[in-house]
Amino acid sequence: MLDIGLIRKESEAVRQRLLTRGMGAADGLDKVLEVDEERRRLLGEVEKLKAERNAISKEVGVRKAKKESADDLLAGMKEKSDRIAELDKQAAEVEAKQEGLLLSIPNLPWEGCPKGSTAAENPVVSTWGEPKKFDFKPKDHVALGEALGILDFAASAKVSGSGFAVYRGEGARLERSLISWMLNLHSGEHGYTEVSPPFLVRESSMVGTGQLPKFREDLYAVEGGELFLVPTAEVPVTNLHRDEILTEGDLPKKYAAYTPCFRREAGSAGKETRGLGRMHQFDKVELVWIEHPDRSMKALEELCQHAESVLRKLGLHYRKIELCTGDIGFGAARCYDLEVWAPGMGQFLEVSSCSNFMDFQARRMGLRFKGADGKNRPCHTLNGSGTALARLFIALVETYQTQEGGVTIPETLRSIFGSDRIGKELSKPKP
RNA sequence: GGACGAGUGGCGGAGCGGUUGAACGCGGCGGUCUUGAAAACCGCAGAUGCCGAAAGGCAUUCGUAGGUUCGAAUCCUACCUCGUCCGCCA
Numbered sequence: 001m002l003d004i005g006l007i008r009k010e011s012e013a014v015r016q017r018l019l020t021r022g023m024g025a026a027d028g029l030d031k032v033l034e035v036d037e038e039r040r041r042l043l044g045e046v047e048k049l050k051a052e053r054n055a056i057s058k059e060v061g062v063r064k065a066k067k068e069s070a071d072d073l074l075a076g077m078k079e080k081s082d083r084i085a086e087l088d089k090q091a092a093e094v095e096a097k098q099e100g101l102l103l104s105i106p107n108l109p110w111e112g113c114p115k116g117s118t119a120a121e122n123p124v125v126s127t128w129g130e131p132k133k134f135d136f137k138p139k140d141h142v143a144l145g146e147a148l149g150i151l152d153f154a155a156s157a158k159v160s161g162s163g164f165a166v167y168r169g170e171g172a173r174l175e176r177s178l179i180s181w182m183l184n185l186h187s188g189e190h191g192y193t194e195v196s197p198p199f200l201v202r203e204s205s206m207v208g209t210g211q212l213p214k215f216r217e218d219l220y221a222v223e224g225g226e227l228f229l230v231p232t233a234e235v236p237v238t239n240l241h242r243d244e245i246l247t248e249g250d251l252p253k254k255y256a257a258y259t260p261c262f263r264r265e266a267g268s269a270g271k272e273t274r275g276l277g278r279m280h281q282f283d284k285v286e287l288v289w290i291e292h293p294d295r296s297m298k299a300l301e302e303l304c305q306h307a308e309s310v311l312r313k314l315g316l317h318y319r320k321i322e323l324c325t326g327d328i329g330f331g332a333a334r335c336y337d338l339e340v341w342a343p344g345m346g347q348f349l350e351v352s353s354c355s356n357f358m359d360f361q362a363r364r365m366g367l368r369f370k371g372a373d374g375k376n377r378p379c380h381t382l383n384g385s386g387t388a389l390a391r392l393f394i395a396l397v398e399t400y401q402t403q404e405g406g407v408t409i410p411e412t413l414r415s416i417f418g419s420d421r422i423g424k425e426l427s428k429p430k431p
Numbered sequence: 432g433g434a435c436g437a438g439u440g441g442c443g444g445a446g447c448g449g450u451u452g453a454a455c456g457c458g459g460c461g462g463u464c465u466u467g468a469a470a471a472c473c474g475c476a477g478a479u480g481c482c483g484a485a486a487g488g489c490a491u492u493c494g495u496a497g498g499u500u501c502g503a504a505u506c507c508u509a510c511c512u513c514g515u516c517c518g519c520c521a
Contacts, residue, residue, distance in 0.1 A: 043481050047490045054490085057502040061449030070501085077501035095480095245441090245478085366479095374460095376478080 001102050001363040004036055017108045020325035022117055025106055032101040039094045046087035053080055103207065104214050107360040109325040110297075110334040116324025123324070125336065128308070129317035132343050136403045140344035141394045142275040144401055145171060148423055151276070163265065163280035165390070170422040174396070174409075175283060177417040178389060179258050182285040182310055184416075186386055190306045192256035192287060197236035199259055200227040205239040208365030210331035210357075220262045220280075229262035233286035234383045241290060242365040245376055251369060252299060253290040256386065258283065276390040277349065283389035287354075289382040290367065296356050296380035297334070304336050304354040307386045311351070313412050316395050317341040319348060333358040336384075340391065344398035349391040354384030397422075 007014050011033060018026040056073050063070040114123050132138075145151030150171025156164040167175050187194040203226050206212040211219060211231060220229040230236055237257050246253075261284050276282075287306060291299045304320070311318045323335040332355035339348035362368065362378035369379050400408045406423025414420050 040481065043490080047481065050491085051489055053501075058450055060501065064449065074501050081501065374476095 001360060002105055002108065003359075003363065004032070004098070004102065007032065008036065014108065017111075018106065020109055020113070020115055021106060021328070022326050028101050028105050032098060032105070035094055035098045035101060039091065039098055042087055042091040042094060046084060046091055049080060049084050049087070053077070053084065100213065103212075103364070106330045107333050107357065109328055109332075110356070110358070113328065113334055114322055114324040115326075117326035118324075119327045121324045122321045122327055122337070125320045125322050127317075127319040128312060129315070129341075131317050131341050132399050134343065138344045138398060138401060139405075140275065141342070141397050144344065144397055144405065144407070145275075147405055148407070150174070150397075150422060153275070160280075163278070165276055165279060170419075171393075174417060174422065175389060175393060177413055178392060178396075179283060179285060181413055181416050182386060183256055183258055185310065185313070186256040186285070186287060186306060190254075190256075190287075190309075192254045192306075195237060195240070195255050195257045197230075197233060197240070197257055197259065199230050199236075199262075201230055201236050201239070202226055203228065205235055205242070208239045208242055209235045209361050210364065211235065214330065217266050218264050220264060230259055231263050232261050232383075232385075233257040233259040233284065234288060237286065237288040238290070238361060238367075238381055238383065239365060241367050241379075244367060246290070246367075246369040246379065248292065248369055248372060251290060251292045251379065252295070253288075255288045256285060257288070258285050260284075261388075275345075276394050277345070279390055282391075285386050285389075287384050287386040290362075291380045291382060292369070293359065293377065293380045296358060296382060299380075300334060300336070300354060300356040300382055303382055303384045304338070304352075307338055307352040307354055307384050310387050310392075311338065311340055314392075314396060314410050316392075316399055318351075329353075329355065331355075331357050331360050333360065338385075338387065340387075340395040342391075342395045342398045344401070345394065349394060351387040351391045351395070352385040355382060357381045357383075 002014065007029065011029065015026045015029055018029070056077065060070040060073050063073070114121070116122065139147075142151065142153070146153070148170070150168055152166040152168050156166040159166070183194055186192040200222060203212060206219070206228055211228075219231060222228065236259070237255050240255070241253065260281055262281050263279075265278055265280060287303055289296075289299050289303055308318070308320065318338055318340040321337050321339065323329075323332075323337060328335050335353060335355040337350050338352035338354070340351045341347075342349050358380050359378035361381045367379050367381070368376040371377050396410075397407045400410065402408060402421075402423070404423065406421050408421050409417050409419060
């Protein structure tokens with residue numbers, strides 16, 4: 001949520017910055033200014049009346065205490081109160097309207113964001129490793145996984161429909177191992193506190209991180225309740241500190257969390273839907289920072305390094321791109337994506353999105369810190385996948401497949417996985 | 432799911448419908464004292480919004496939303512959350 005004070009003071013600059021996102025991104029700005037003016041007008045009027053009423057009521061109390069009559073003061077007070085009630089109602093309506101408008105305006109892209117209008121204009125920041133070379137034609141993970149019996153799409157379709165997967169045997173074990181290994185890495189080496197949050201959250205949490213009110217159609221809602229399935233651990237974890245005033249010494253807060261992620265993926269049917277590429281449910285280890293505004297851009301670099309370290313340790317070829325103003329997400333001010341190479345599919349797959357939301361989410365959720373000057377200011381929030389599963393699984397099995405149709409397990413995963421390969425000639429680790 | 436009880440400032444905990452944003456204690460901040468610290472003593476201090484260049488003023492806020500009243504932390508209703516007991520259960 002943008003600061004209404006900023007919108008008021010620098011409306012033209014705000015408009016120009018929003019427009020770098022594309023046509024329509026500044027819609028609602030004029031309306032919100034108009035509503036804000038009306039709100040302040042009403043507030044001025046009603047607060048003046050309330051001040052009068054308070055003064056008179058206080059005097060009534062004094063007179064009654066002295067057993068004196070206050071009838072002269074009470075005359076006309078009912079009308080005054082009715083007028084106040086009427087104006088209060090109007091003010092509440094206008095405030096709700098303003099809130100609704102503000103919640104639907106996207107964040108300002110950071111001033112240093114590359115300008116552009118589509119994903120095609122996202123610059124590649126860096127590339128790590130090389131595409132794996134094969135002496136044979138590499139299979140994609142669907143062919144490979146089904147032949148090995150570690151993926152079963154027929155079963156998941158039967159149980160839940162398209163967009164789901166059943167991992168079996170060594171496949172399920174690999175998935176679980178990756179989650180544990182990543183959590184160990186981030187909590188053990190990168191200083192994150194591991195948390196295991198609820199997978200269903202209330203509406204206010206979704207509003208806090210920005211999924212609602214605008215993107216309801218992307219979410220799974222639980223029927224008959226007001227709970228939603230989390231689309232990312234960002235939601236429950238960032239909201240851990242909603243409505244809190246932290247001290248500067250509390251910052252940064254760094255959390256790592258595993259959750260499954262549930263997304264309707266409405267409108268993307270038929271697009272990249274083969275195999276594990278785009279699922280209604282996938283696993284993810286998420287990194288969340290709550291940081292001091294002065295340090296959040298540095299924090300974004302660090303957070304992204306932590307996500308990158310996952311891919312490096314696994315020896316997976318990837319590239320890092322920075323999202324341009326036209327492609328950046330609703331709440332993000334700056335964002336890097338990490339895309340890992342899947343040799344069987346012959347494409348890069350997004351496995352991490354590392355964003356600095358600056359004060360956008362913090363304003364929505366009332367997350368502040370008390371600065372050295374004693375003033376309360378919104379914190380900055382960041383998050384990034386560290387990393388998303390399913391696609392990491394794809395890259396891993398496709399990269400490490402063998403000519404015989406098995407999969408070699410990278411050195412770093414072997415002890416937690418309990419073996420050095422999947423497939424024929426499965427061997428136990430040497431004692 | 433059923434019954435009962437409770438929700439007050441960072442924490443604990445008072446609070447007759449009227450000069451209560453709220454006693455008191457702890458914690459916090461600033462000072463006095465001290466070589467320094469502790470103790471003791473004195474003082475300051477919630478949050479949000481509106482107006483204002485500022486100083487400051489005003490409004491709102493005692494789980495949430497309504498209601499009664501000239502006036503609500505205090506009375507009424509609903510909801511939420513927590514606790515206890517019962518039932519069910521991984």
